[in-house]
Amino acid sequence: MSRVVRVALAAALILGAVAAAAAEDAAPRQQIKIGFVAIEDDSRYEPIRAYERLILKTREHPFAGAEVAIDEAAALTRVLNTDFILERISAKSAAEVAPAVAAAFEAGTHFFLIDAPAEAFKPLAAAVHGRDALLFNVSEPDDALRRDLCAAEFVHVYPSRAQLMDGLVQYVVSRKWSNLLVFEGPSPGDAAMTAAFTRSAHKFGAHILAEQHFKPGADPREREQNDPAILSAIYRDYDVVFIADEAFDFARTVPYRMIRPRPVIGSIDLEPLAWHWTWERNGAPQVNSRFDRKTGGRRMEGPDWAAWVAVKMIVQSVLRTRSSVLAQQRAFILGDGSFDGDKGLALSVRPWDHQVRQAILLAAPYEVVASAPIEGFLHRTNVLDTLGDDEPESPCHLDK
């Protein structure tokens, strides 16, 4: 949208808001439906186990994050004369996400929270292309969705891998721990994570001394690939080891088993995250506490945060435009809207690829060590754009 059109629309919104405020009592009650779309048996939410009965990490769909935001909006339903209704839509597989969303759209739902892996997004983009719908990606970090798929109907609330890794590299560079060893796992996700990390290292001037491919196992004939000590002996010295291991199986064996006493970052120890349960600034303790109560003691994680923020963005779009017209709500979300995500700097949507600008938390198991952007990484307009694909770097130009 051009600047001129946006200014004109903003003026129309203000007039609309005044009219809406005057007619508030007489207006019929508005209903805004929000579809939460998840896949049954999504492998991203399988528990990570050491053995069958020894669970290291449980992982849950972020529905409760959306519920917390709906609860928070309760007091506004009176002010806005609007009910926000969260519907759970379950698809059997990634392939069924697009038809499920299309069916809900026909039945009158225009806002969706998409909790699905990357492969679900391409057919989904085709299904909603040009329609009056806005879909919030709440759990998938895949950079290709932002760069190559580049669909106007999506808002990526969950951080991209580029944002996450930029945050991590900013931190090590700020500490002058710039000489890095990389351990890359066998899965495609590990490769994507390593690619993003490598790109970030180049961006911020860190040096990757060596990249080692590990192969989890105990076979002595493969010890050069499965023994952290030998893997880390390739280079005389280094500041930090970065490990990309979605399966988490190998990552947990690395700390304290290398040749040199060096910190580990990436999939273990210091992780770049959208959210962490120990974050205690910017109102975070209250949100963590509401989430804890809602779930009976679960700790809030990145996707929960993204689902919570997505619903808050929808509520704010109604609150600030006082409009029941989706086009106006969408214009606010994608345009001048700024949102509180309890991570300090205000969130907003990048006009070029619809990624939500946000801080990245760099978390050790029991402490958020730092929040990126790290002090000193500057940007000409918004320091949050030092994380992830800035406009000149992005191949996606939805605003042009």
Place this chain on the structure above:
Amino acid sequence: MRSLAVTLALLSVAASAPAVAKDTGLIFVSNEKTNNVTVIDAKTAKVVADIKVARRPRDMHFNADHSKLYIACGDDDVIAVLDVASLKVVGKLKTAPSPEAFVMDEARRRIYVASEEGSSLAVIDIDRNAIIKEVPTGAEPEGVLISEDGKIVYVTSEVGDVVHAVDVDKGAVVKDVVVGSRPRRLAATPDGKELWVTAELAGKVDIIDRAKFVVAGSVTFLPPGMRKTDVTPVGLTMTKDGKTAYVTLGHAAHVAIVDVPARRVEGYILVGKRAWGITLSRDEQTLYVANGLGDDVTIIDTKTRKARVSVPVGRVPYGIVVDE
């Protein structure tokens, strides 16, 4: 108590206190993380006492004769009552979960306290030590202010971006007004016409016309050399003549001086990290600011508009009041 009616969370209770005040000249600072109140002698700027209260002490108010200091303690769900002469905790009033800011109406023997976790305004009967009513509010209610006649209590909802007007007789919200993002604390102009509310994430103060209950204007802040995103206004206080307001700007580490009638920023004073709590001395010559992430307070000369001295206190200082 009527003269106290328009004071708010962390505002200068002392400034409007009646003549029977004890005038100890002591400054009281509540520290969220060390569960204590630090007492500073205003004349020497030295710490003279350290009082354990209950967990997470936050907002504080004196009663009318300044014999008692009431301290909301968020993690123990109580308002601790401190005897000002002996500096001892002499009682605790039960509250709803996580009490934050509050006001007292001594004529009705009531306290109205925002319950941050309960998303309500709790009405406490001081004599019976009982919650007599909980009025539901938007999520994370914070700033509380009572009208001059004691009939309306205003309360902000940090998450809901609204200011509620609660009719205390009906025990219900009667009006709402949408304000800037994350509204925190409130102050009323002495003429009773305007309500000033800090909007932390919007980086401004919104000015509410109390009669119409709509936002009638705003004042935005940007100290020189600071980023807009660091400007997070929270605390505010106003001079008795209603001409000047002082607003703490949180992460921007400054206090803004505002010409109230003109709604214009006159200047900025450098203070410590994440400045929140703020109060004026009775003669309005001195300004006290609690720096939440600096673990200290800044004492400012309002004439020269410069910090005189910083005093280390406990961890995460929140509120600050003066007994004079």
